[in-house]
Amino acid sequence: MKRHILVVGASAAGTAVVQHLRRLGYDGALTLVGAEHHPPYDRPPLSKRFLAGELRPEQLWLTGAGDLDRLATVHRGRRAVAADLAARTVTLDDGTVLDHTDLVVATGVTPSALPGRPGAAVTLKTLDDARAFAARLTAGRRLVIAGGGFLGTETAWTALALGCEVTLVARAAHPLPALGGHVGALVGERLRAAGATVLTGRAVSAVHARHTGPGEGPVTVELDDGTRLPADTVLSAIGSAPATDWLAGTGLDLTDGVRCDAGGAAAPGVHACGDVASWYLPRHGGRLRLEHRMHAGEQARVVAANLLGDAQVLDSVPFFWTDQGPHKIVVHGVPAPGARFAPHDPDPGRDRFTGVYRKDGRVTAVLAWNAPKDALRLRRELLAGPDPADRVPARR
Ligand SMILES: Cc1cc2nc3c(=O)[nH]c(=O)nc-3n(C[C@H](O)[C@H](O)[C@H](O)COP(=O)(O)OP(=O)(O)OC[C@H]3O[C@@H](n4cnc5c(N)ncnc54)[C@H](O)[C@@H]3O)c2cc1C
Numbered sequence: 188m189k190r191h192i193l194v195v196g197a198s199a200a201g202t203a204v205v206q207h208l209r210r211l212g213y214d215g216a217l218t219l220v221g222a223e224h225h226p227p228y229d230r231p232p233l234s235k236r237f238l239a240g241e242l243r244p245e246q247l248w249l250t251g252a253g254d255l256d257r258l259a260t261v262h263r264g265r266r267a268v269a270a271d272l273a274a275r276t277v278t279l280d281d282g283t284v285l286d287h288t289d290l291v292v293a294t295g296v297t298p299s300a301l302p303g304r305p306g307a308a309v310t311l312k313t314l315d316d317a318r319a320f321a322a323r324l325t326a327g328r329r330l331v332i333a334g335g336g337f338l339g340t341e342t343a344w345t346a347l348a349l350g351c352e353v354t355l356v357a358r359a360a361h362p363l364p365a366l367g368g369h370v371g372a373l374v375g376e377r378l379r380a381a382g383a384t385v386l387t388g389r390a391v392s393a394v395h396a397r398h399t400g401p402g403e404g405p406v407t408v409e410l411d412d413g414t415r416l417p418a419d420t421v422l423s424a425i426g427s428a429p430a431t432d433w434l435a436g437t438g439l440d441l442t443d444g445v446r447c448d449a450g451g452a453a454a455p456g457v458h459a460c461g462d463v464a465s466w467y468l469p470r471h472g473g474r475l476r477l478e479h480r481m482h483a484g485e486q487a488r489v490v491a492a493n494l495l496g497d498a499q500v501l502d503s504v505p506f507f508w509t510d511q512g513p514h515k516i517v518v519h520g521v522p523a524p525g526a527r528f529a530p531h532d533p534d535p536g537r538d539r540f541t542g543v544y545r546k547d548g549r550v551t552a553v554l555a556w557n558a559p560k561d562a563l564r565l566r567r568e569l570l571a572g573p574d575p576a577d578r579v580p581a582r583r
Pocket of ligand 1: 197229461483
């Protein structure tokens with residue numbers, strides 16, 4: 188069979204693989220399958236400026252009109268439902284079977300559902316979700332957000348700015364547990380000062396609604412301590428799971444996403460990248476699955492190069508940002524669980540500071556609060572030291 192590269196998942200990672208392959212000179216058969224009908228778009232603004240009504244959908248598109256169709260055969264609005272790695276086939280939801288020589292898995296993550304009546308809570312993952320949700324965020328509406336992570340806190344800020352009454356329910360002792368107590372507590376404090384009710388150490392145990400459609404009428408949100416909160420809308424922002432259902436039974440290790448080596452290879456003829464992929468990261472010294480926009484793009488670049496015979500490993504320092512209303516947090520590196528954050532300027536009254544995360548005497552990440560340029564400087568100073576890759580095998 189002639190070479191045919193099949194990419195499943197047409198968002199940041201999948202689209203970037205297609206673009207890189209063509210840029211690198213690949214002129215063979217290339218197919219892209221995506222469950223959504225829209226052109227590939229950028230998701231981060233969905234909880235920020237798009238939700239706030241400041242951007243139009245066209246401003247989110249990742250490619251120009253028709254560009255993608257010039258690069259690949261595109262199956263839009265089609266979902267992969269099964270794969271046979273030995274036969275090298277992928278079956279779509281309309282029964283189409285796609286033969287290929289190489290498969291790239293880029294199916295991202297699926298939001299986790301809250302307990303209670305299905306559809307009683309809304310999710311914020313797609314452009315369609317964001318449109319429907321934005322229509323409900325009018326001044327005075329009561330919004331309960333289940334989940335104090337990046338999505339929950341960013342949405343809380345946007346909804347506050349739109350005049351909503353916001354209650355954020357966070358399971359941990361403070362919002363943004365991934366960034367540790369110092370930064371998380373500060374975000375909680377700022378959200379409260381901006382008018383949000385922030386309940387910590389609590390979880391939503393059920394959402395009760397009389398209506399059947401998502402977000403169609405008042406709901407009652409029940410917490411694990413018995414508290415009942417009336418709301419007009421409840422957002423489920425409790426996390427997501429890798430979209431690997433269609434790969435069940437293939438023999439791939441799907442423990443936490445698709446397990447890959449440091450170059451994105453999961454099995455002979457199979458690569459994975461983006462939020463769905465758990466890569467071995469030499470700098471981190473272990474496997475990691477990150478849900479960060481820039482990381483998805485970096486992985487896509489490496490996968491495309493490796494598909495064309497290169498032997499690249501991903502040794503860049505992961506980078507992500509989160510807009511917390513007026514505050515921009517930028518992180519380079521991985522604030523590993525258990526790492527301690529030490530601010531350089533411990534005065535939280537100053538609305539600009541940097542700090543480092545350390546674990547076992549090693550800097551794992553640097554963070555900047557309203558100081559992105561300082562973060563870049565710190566990244567160079569603190570993370571460019573002896574490469575931990577020297578201490579571990581480059582590929583696993
Ligand atoms: C609201 C929101 C805000 C965010 N904000 C930030 C931020 O501020 N900073 C940051 O670094 N990151 C942010 N992220 C994360 C960032 O958007 C992701 O890291 C990035 O989108 C990952 O791209 P991906 O292509 O791996 O996966 P995804 O964007 O999840 O795309 C996967 C695609 O695959 C499709 N798909 C799934 N299953 C199948 C199937 N079986 N067959 C065919 N297609 C399928 C899906 O429909 C989807 O289009 C945010 C994400 C969201 C949702």
